[in-house]
Amino acid sequence: MTASTATVAPVFERLEAAWKRSDRMFELLAPAALAERPIALRHPLVFYVGHLPAFTWNMLGRGVLRRESPRPEFDRLFDFGIDPEEGQEPEDAHDWPSLEEIHRYRDAVRERVRASWPDVERRAGEHPLAERGRIYHLVLEHELMHHETLLYMFQELAHERKRGAAWWSAPVTGPPARAARRVRVPAGEVTLGADLDGPRGIEFGWDNELPERRVRVGELEIASLPVSIGEYLRFVEDGGYAREELWDPEGWEWTRRHGRELPKDWARRAGGLVVRAMLADHPLRDAAGWPVSVSWAEARAYARWRGARLPSEPELHLAAYGPSDEPVHGKRSPRRYPWGDDAPVAPRHGNFGFAHHSPTPVGSHPGGASALGVEELLGNGWEWTSTPFLAHEGFAPTIPEYAGYSRDSFDGKHYVLFGGSWATDPKLLRRSFRNWFRFNYPYPFTQFRLAWDA
């Protein structure tokens, strides 16, 4: 192995593993389910079989190497996913190619990626993503993010559309493992984002992570754990969905339009409330310890009902990683991870990386606690923040072929999510990584916790 091949060997290994996992994901489905569009705002599932290789080729082949793929018409057909507003659902106008054809395209793209490094290396200096093989991190992280997107779409399918798989583990249910406490977080300055170079530089980051920046945060109190399903039930029983004063105007209008009176995974059955998981429904009392997964609008209404609010992105960083310079309880800060500098290990530090194929009861991972004793910060569910997803000082699109990656969502209706879910790969758990969704998008695996002004 030459020194230059050694640079990319680890990322190639992870890419091969991610491809295997992508293929396994689709095994969960009954074949007819591929034609379905479980979320009306998204493409049918078959699109994603072709999208993963198409995106890979469009970034690496067309972008960095300026080359055609084996099927240029597929590069275009499967190019980008979509994020339309409600009421602008796409028409499914395509006759999609056969699965066999899409698989041939996928395999041909993968073969070209495996052989591409010498050519990519020669483009260093000419394309920013050729530097140190960053393009491979980009296509790998795209694949990893889609594993999660696929799963939350699969969750929307009727259970009989899924056949399960031997590798899919049984959900971990039960009451909360511990009760939430109010934790005082002293004021401080946090470090958000990261630089690609320098002593704390990251090997790869998306445009919205860059550059590193400092933000001053005032003192606050924050819940040590996210809100559980059992706690949220009391809001439902108190008529929370019918009390306009608890809702922001847009959120209220949205719940009225859909006649919403429960989180989207809950349903009333003859025997009582049930909560939908991937392959089965569970009686709510069994799932009561899971963090409740709702939209930002619902999380806000709940927080108001409790006389609290959602924490901002910088506040969560302060609670999780500590201030930029001063030591917290004698530890160097900011930490790489809430628990310290050790690489993430599941389930010791949290429920991520498919350690389980479901959420786990809140409080099950005290080994992931921050210096201040705030828990469940990475894993289980992406955590809603009160921070709109907007351009920050120093923001610039950094991917020439995907300049709209973040910019297209800078509309004031998307909010930043922090942390990660049970379906988030550990590679994405770096401090600077961010997620964002619309205020009324209820599908991702999310959670939220309460905060109070000090």
Ligand SMILES: [Fe+2]
């Ligand atoms: Fe994508």
